[in-house]
Amino acid sequence: MPRVIRPVPDLDDAFFWEAARDGRLVTRACAGCGRIAHPPSPMCPACGSVDWTERELSGRGTIHSWIVSRHPSQPDDAPRIVILVDLEEGIRLVSNLREVDAADVSNEMPVEVFFDEVDGFRLPQFRPAAAQEVSV
Amino acid sequence: MAASAKAAIVGIGQTEFSKNSGRSELQLAAEAVRAALADAGLSGRDVDGTVTFTQDTNDELALARAVGIEEIRWASRTPFGGGGASATVEHAAAAVISGMANVVVVYRAFNERSGHRFGQPAQQARSAGFNFYLPYGLDAPTKMYSLWFQRYMHVYGLTNADFGLYSVVARRHAATNPNAWFHGKPITLADHQNSRWIVEPILRLLDCCQESDGGVALVVTTAERARDLRQPLVTVEAATQGNVIDGDVLFNYYHPDIARFPEAEMGARILYETTGLGPADIDVAMLYENFSPVVFYQLEAYGFCKPGEARDFIADGHIDLDGTIPVNTHGGLLGEAYIHGVNNILEAVRQLRGTAANQVSDVRHVLAAAGRSAIILGRGA
Numbered sequence: 001m002p003r004v005i006r007p008v009p010d011l012d013d014a015f016f017w018e019a020a021r022d023g024r025l026v027t028r029a030c031a032g033c034g035r036i037a038h039p040p041s042p043m044c045p046a047c048g049s050v051d052w053t054e055r056e057l058s059g060r061g062t063i064h065s066w067i068v069s070r071h072p073s074q075p076d077d078a079p080r081i082v083i084l085v086d087l088e089e090g091i092r093l094v095s096n097l098r099e100v101d102a103a104d105v106s107n108e109m110p111v112e113v114f115f116d117e118v119d120g121f122r123l124p125q126f127r128p129a130a131a132q133e134v135s136v
Numbered sequence: 137m138a139a140s141a142k143a144a145i146v147g148i149g150q151t152e153f154s155k156n157s158g159r160s161e162l163q164l165a166a167e168a169v170r171a172a173l174a175d176a177g178l179s180g181r182d183v184d185g186t187v188t189f190t191q192d193t194n195d196e197l198a199l200a201r202a203v204g205i206e207e208i209r210w211a212s213r214t215p216f217g218g219g220g221a222s223a224t225v226e227h228a229a230a231a232v233i234s235g236m237a238n239v240v241v242v243y244r245a246f247n248e249r250s251g252h253r254f255g256q257p258a259q260q261a262r263s264a265g266f267n268f269y270l271p272y273g274l275d276a277p278t279k280m281y282s283l284w285f286q287r288y289m290h291v292y293g294l295t296n297a298d299f300g301l302y303s304v305v306a307r308r309h310a311a312t313n314p315n316a317w318f319h320g321k322p323i324t325l326a327d328h329q330n331s332r333w334i335v336e337p338i339l340r341l342l343d344c345c346q347e348s349d350g351g352v353a354l355v356v357t358t359a360e361r362a363r364d365l366r367q368p369l370v371t372v373e374a375a376t377q378g379n380v381i382d383g384d385v386l387f388n389y390y391h392p393d394i395a396r397f398p399e400a401e402m403g404a405r406i407l408y409e410t411t412g413l414g415p416a417d418i419d420v421a422m423l424y425e426n427f428s429p430v431v432f433y434q435l436e437a438y439g440f441c442k443p444g445e446a447r448d449f450i451a452d453g454h455i456d457l458d459g460t461i462p463v464n465t466h467g468g469l470l471g472e473a474y475i476h477g478v479n480n481i482l483e484a485v486r487q488l489r490g491t492a493a494n495q496v497s498d499v500r501h502v503l504a505a506a507g508r509s510a511i512i513l514g515r516g517a
Contacts (some may be wrong), residue, residue: 004287005259005270005275007266008262008263009267012264013267023406033371039265039268065284065290066285066286066333067286067336067338068337069274069282069335094272094274095272096273107290123271
C-alpha cells in the first residue's frame with residue numbers, strides 16, 4: 001500500500017477535497033462568465049469575478065502523460081502510476097492510474113475516474129475507460 | 137545615465153565543489169564573495185548591493201559582517217530556485233544601470249549534499265500549492281519534472297537512451313575540466329543505460345544533476361566602471377525572466393503544448409529582440425539542466441534547432457566543443473557541480489575572458505539560460 005501524503009486544504013481548494021470525500025470530482029466555475037480552471041484560483045482571470053459555483057466533472061478523459069513513481073531508496077513502498085489527465089471538459093488534472101500494468105499504459109488512452117481509499121484517505125483515481133474494453 | 141548603458145560582470149569567485157565541505161553555508165558564501173571581489177580587484181567596502189536566491193540560507197547582513205560590506209543599498213532575491221539563476225544578474229544589472237547601487241555581489245552557497253539535500257521525496261504536506269500532487273506520489277522534483285518530460289518523449293518518439301546522449305556530452309566536458317567533480321570521469325551511453333532508474337521510463341541516475349556542496353559569486357557593476365578594473369570586459373547584453381501564465385516551476389503541466397517550454401521561448405524572444413542577435417550569433421550556450429531533458433527543450437526554445445530536433449542535433453555533435461553551438465563546456469550541473477545553476481554563469485564569463493578549461497575559440501556572445509531566466513553576455517571591446 002502506497003503512503004499518501006495528506007493535502008493541507010486552504011480556502012481556495014477545500015471544496016475539491018470535501019467533494020472527493022463524497023465521491024465526486026468537481027472544479028470551480030466562475031459565477032460571472034462560467035470559465036473553469038484547474039488548479040483552482042480565487043479570481044477569474046477573464047472577468048475578475050471572485051464568485052464561483054461548484055461544477056461536477058464527468059470524470060472521463062485521456063492520458064496526457066504518465067510516469068511510474070517509486071521511492072528511490074525504499075523498495076518496499078509500492079510503485080504508483082502517476083498520470084496527467086486531459087479531462088473532456090478541457091482541463092488537466094494529476095491523479096493515479098490503477099487496474100492496469102505499466103507496460104500497457106499509453107498516451108491518449110481513455111480513462112475514467114473512481115474513488116478509493118488509499119492509505120486511509122479517499123482519493124480520485126483513474127482506470128482504463130470501460131468503453132475501451134467493450135470496443136476490443 | 138544613458139539608456140544604452142550596460143552592466144558588466146567584473147569578478148567571479150568560488151569555493152571548491154565537493155560532497156562534504158566541512159564548513160558552514162555562510163562560510164562558503166563569504167569565501168566565494170571574497171574570491172570574486174579579489175578577482176575584480178575590489179573589496180567589501182566597494183560593495184553596496186547584494187542579490188541571491190529566495191532559497192539561499194545566507195542572510196545579507198551576516199554576509200556583510202563576514203566580508204566587510206559596510207552599507208547595503210540594494211538587497212534583493214530571485215524566485216523559482218534554479219530556474220531563476222540568471223535572474224540574479226538581471227537584478228544586479230537593474231540596480232547598477234539605474235544607479236540604485238554601484239557594485240552588486242551575486243552569491244549562491246549551500247551544503248546541498250552534506251546538509252539539507254535537495255530533491256529528496258517529501259515526507260509530509262507542504263503548502264496548499266502541493267495538494268494536487270503530493271497525495272498521488274508526485275513527491276520529488278525528479279517525478280514532478282518527469283510527468284512534463286514524458287509528453288515530449290511521446291510527441292517526438294524519444295526513449296531514455298536519447299536523453300543519455302546529452303549526459304555523455306556533459307560528462308565528456310567535465311572530464312577535461314579540473315574544476316569539475318567528475319574531472320577525468322567520462323561516461324559512455326552504455327554506462328548511462330546501466331545506471332538505475334530514478335523515474336521509469338523517463339530518468340536514470342545519470343540524467344540527474346549532482347548534489348553538491350559549494351559557493352559561487354559574481355561581481356556586477358556598470359560597463360563604464362568596469363573599464364577601470366582589472367579583468368577583460370564582460371558585458372550583460374540582455375537579461376530577462378521568463379514567466380508565463382499557467383506555468384509552474386515544478387508542475388509545468390497546464391500550457392496547451394507541454395512538448396514545448398513556453399518560459400524559455402519567452403526568454404529567447406526577449407533576449408533576441410533586445411540585442412538584435414539570433415541563435416547563429418551565440419557562440420557558447422550554458423543551459424541549466426537539473427535533468428538532461430531540459431537541455432532538449434531549451435535547445436529548441438532558443439532556436440538552435442527546430443522543435444523535436446534536439447535529439448538528432450545532439451547526436452550529430454552540434455553541442456560538442458567543436459560543434460556549431462558548444463553547450464555546458466564545463467560539464468554543466470551533471471558534470472561540474474550543482475550550485476543551482478550559478479556556476480554556469482561563471483563558466484559563461486570564463487569563455488568570454490578566454491580562460492575556460494575547455495576554451496572555445498573567439499567567443500563573443502554566450503547565452504546562460506536557466507529555464508525561467510536567461511542572459512546574453514558579451515565580450516567587451
